[in-house]
Amino acid sequence: VAPPPKKKEVGPADWTQYAIDTPTIEGLKKADREGYTTAFHRARTMTACPIGKGGTCCKICNMGPCRVLPPKGKDETPEERKKRTGLCGATPETIAARNFARMVAAGAAAHSDHGRHVAHTFLHAAKGELPDYQIKDIPKLFAIAMDYDIPTEGREIKDIAIDVGKRALQQYGQQDGEILNVKRAPLKRQEIWKQEGVIPAGIDRPVVEVMHMTHMGVNQEMEHIIRLATKCSLADGWGGSMIATDLSDILYGTPVPILGKVNLGCMKEDTVNIIVHGHEPSLSEIIVQAVQDPEMIAYAKSKGATGGISLGGICCTSNEILMRHGIPVAGNYLQQEIAVITGALEAIVVDVQCVMQGLAELAKCFHTQVVTTSPIAKMQGAYKHYSYDERYGLETAKAIVKDAIDNFPNRDKNKVSIPTEQQDMVVGFSHETISYMLGGMFRASYRPLNDNIINGRVRGLAGIVGCGNARVKNDYLHVELAKELIKNDVLVLTTGCSAIALGKAGLLTPEASKYCGAGLAEVCETVGIPPCLHMGSCVDNSRILMAATAVVRDGGLGDDISDLPAVGCAPEWMSEKAVSIGQYFVASGVYVLFGVGFPTINEDVCTNYLFKDIEKTYGGRWDFVEKDPYEMAKRIIAQIDAKRKALGIDK
Ligand code: XCC
Ligand code: SF4
Numbered sequence: 001v002a003p004p005p006k007k008k009e010v011g012p013a014d015w016t017q018y019a020i021d022t023p024t025i026e027g028l029k030k031a032d033r034e035g036y037t038t039a040f041h042r043a044r045t046m047t048a049c050p051i052g053k054g055g056t057c058c059k060i061c062n063m064g065p066c067r068v069l070p071p072k073g074k075d076e077t078p079e080e081r082k083k084r085t086g087l088c089g090a091t092p093e094t095i096a097a098r099n100f101a102r103m104v105a106a107g108a109a110a111h112s113d114h115g116r117h118v119a120h121t122f123l124h125a126a127k128g129e130l131p132d133y134q135i136k137d138i139p140k141l142f143a144i145a146m147d148y149d150i151p152t153e154g155r156e157i158k159d160i161a162i163d164v165g166k167r168a169l170q171q172y173g174q175q176d177g178e179i180l181n182v183k184r185a186p187l188k189r190q191e192i193w194k195q196e197g198v199i200p201a202g203i204d205r206p207v208v209e210v211m212h213m214t215h216m217g218v219n220q221e222m223e224h225i226i227r228l229a230t231k232c233s234l235a236d237g238w239g240g241s242m243i244a245t246d247l248s249d250i251l252y253g254t255p256v257p258i259l260g261k262v263n264l265g266c267m268k269e270d271t272v273n274i275i276v277h278g279h280e281p282s283l284s285e286i287i288v289q290a291v292q293d294p295e296m297i298a299y300a301k302s303k304g305a306t307g308g309i310s311l312g313g314i315c316c317t318s319n320e321i322l323m324r325h326g327i328p329v330a331g332n333y334l335q336q337e338i339a340v341i342t343g344a345l346e347a348i349v350v351d352v353q354c355v356m357q358g359l360a361e362l363a364k365c366f367h368t369q370v371v372t373t374s375p376i377a378k379m380q381g382a383y384k385h386y387s388y389d390e391r392y393g394l395e396t397a398k399a400i401v402k403d404a405i406d407n408f409p410n411r412d413k414n415k416v417s418i419p420t421e422q423q424d425m426v427v428g429f430s431h432e433t434i435s436y437m438l439g440g441m442f443r444a445s446y447r448p449l450n451d452n453i454i455n456g457r458v459r460g461l462a463g464i465v466g467c468g469n470a471r472v473k474n475d476y477l478h479v480e481l482a483k484e485l486i487k488n489d490v491l492v493l494t495t496g497c498s499a500i501a502l503g504k505a506g507l508l509t510p511e512a513s514k515y516c517g518a519g520l521a522e523v524c525e526t527v528g529i530p531p532c533l534h535m536g537s538c539v540d541n542s543r544i545l546m547a548a549t550a551v552v553r554d555g556g557l558g559d560d561i562s563d564l565p566a567v568g569c570a571p572e573w574m575s576e577k578a579v580s581i582g583q584y585f586v587a588s589g590v591y592v593l594f595g596v597g598f599p600t601i602n603e604d605v606c607t608n609y610l611f612k613d614i615e616k617t618y619g620g621r622w623d624f625v626e627k628d629p630y631e632m633a634k635r636i637i638a639q640i641d642a643k644r645k646a647l648g649i650d651k
Contacts, residue, residue: 054602055096107580112240123165174202237584265422278351457519460640466570562589562619
């Protein structure tokens with residue numbers, strides 16, 4: 001059972017207990033002095049709902065909401081337990097599983113719709129209808145065409161690209177058969193999925209199916225609810241997210257290692273400061289061009305911004321343009337409000353997901369323009385809304401940038417305090433790039449990594465991913481966990497806001513090998529990589545699936561992902577997408593550990609299934625540690641060691 005929610009906090013806050021990076025702490029102090037409110041402030045006065053937390057509230061019909069919390073502080077007899085149901089008789093485990101499944105569906109929908117937009121842009125770009133977008137990565141186009149069974153020989157690039165775009169989009173509405181990318185998984189994995197009946201026919205259909213089967217009076221068997229949620233999560237990881245990653249790579253370029261910078265020091269006193277925030281790269285890619293336009297820079301200077309324009313990013317939109325263009329990262333999820341509080345932000349341009357509505361109110365205390373750009377995401381109180389249309393890409397991007405420049409003279413100098421902190425990092429580790437770095441351009445392979453896992457220099461692999469959460473000390477769990485793991489020779493793969501947290505802490509630099517155990521340090525120094533590899537945005541968790549598959553393929557470590565000494569962890573998660581990601585990793589054979597809370601934790605039957613029994617089917621399972629990074633590391637290492645032992649490679 002989850003620990004009781006924290007009591008409301010009163011009195012002045014010691015913000016060093018809420019965040020670990022100086023710009024955030026200083027920003028929060030400034031908010032106190034000047035009377036601004038952030039999510040951090042609200043977390044002190046709003047406790048999480050004790051009934052809904054942990055999966056024990058059902059509100060899917062109008063006879064409810066029904067609360068099915070276990071009694072506090074005493075054991076229940078089986079008879080009492082039997083009586084603890086919703087009005088319709090729904091058991092606590094059905095209710096918990098339905099809630100869990102709906103989170104998976106929402107997360108899968110978000111990632112997959114992102115993928116759909118990428119595919120849509122891709123197809124129209126391929127047809128030559130979008131003057132500001134061109135196909136960039138031809139070798140990857142050929143590779144994906146092969147995976148999609150599209151003939152390439154003797155054909156024009158354009159025709160191949162059109163076919164790839166159509167085939168990707170067709171996956172969404174497909175009603176029968178199997179989504180294409182499951183074929184990429186190890187054969188043994190595909191067999192398990194077939195047996196369980198969890199291979200999605202299309203990408204959209206399982207999302208609808210979960211919404212339907214969790215409607216009042218449909219699916220009322222916990223394990224079956226989880227089975228269909230699993231199918232939905234696979235439609236995300238091996239479907240929508242993978243399409244988002246693959247087609248973004250072809251359209252915008254596959255990332256290769258480059259030097260980047262992270263933290264709010266990317267904002268400057270003498271420049272027009274613009275931040276892009278959200279997830280989809282289509283507009284931010286073009287904003288990158290717009291801010292580099294000499295005319296725009298000259299215009300900024302004419303308005304008094306002698307340094308020109310500084311572009312930064314927040315969340316995964318940021319990761320996308322960081323990986324491909326080296327655009328600095330201003331911060332992760334919980335720094336979106338802090339960026340406004342600098343008083344030096346002319347515009348924050350948002351698209352979809354993880355954009356706090358609190359931004360609009362906060363921005364009113366400053367001159368900052370909140371610009372919404374997605375046809376599906378408006379915000380009350382925002383400065384302007386564009387329903388972004390790729391046909392007018394550069395035109396729109398320039399209009400946004402020009403507006404921000406015109407806003408520069410409105411900056412109130414008395415309110416400005418820009419942090420100077422900025423940390424270097426090496427980013428851009430697509431799974432393709434890692435295989436080149438390990439095996440060389442012509443023998444690209446994961447085998448050298450496998451050998452190092454076998455000989456024990458690398459103990460195992462850990463994906464540390466996901467959000468920040470204002471209910472715990474921001475970034476602390478990500479950073480301490482990563483340090484503890486690399487100290488124990490575990491190579492860390494990271495994405496999303498976790499990658500940004502590790503970046504801020506200096507763990508994405510080769511110098512971070514000083515924190516490593518001797519074995520991992522030696523491998524990192526030889527290959528020339530940091531001990532934590534930034535693999536991209538949250539849809540790029542699909543790169544981790546591909547890397548894991550490549551490790552299996554290149555031999556020596558069993559014949560399925562579930563054989564690998566590899567784990568996943570989202571220590572500070574908050575978004576429904578994280579639940580979908582976690583479930584597709586579990587279904588792909590991986591042990592997945594969550595922090596802060598777990599969607600079903602106050603219901604023991606469903607939780608037992610997800611934490612224990614599900615492993616018999618998929619070889620992966622869930623686990624939960626509230627907020628102790630050392631306990632997290634201990635469990636992760638134990639899991640890795642157990643897999644090593646099973647492979648017979650324990651020292
Ligand atoms: Fe959002 Fe992707 Fe979470 Fe960060 S990690 S808070 S989901 S931006 Ni995806
Ligand atoms: Fe209550 Fe059943 Fe309706 Fe859920 S479906 S709100 S448990 S009556």
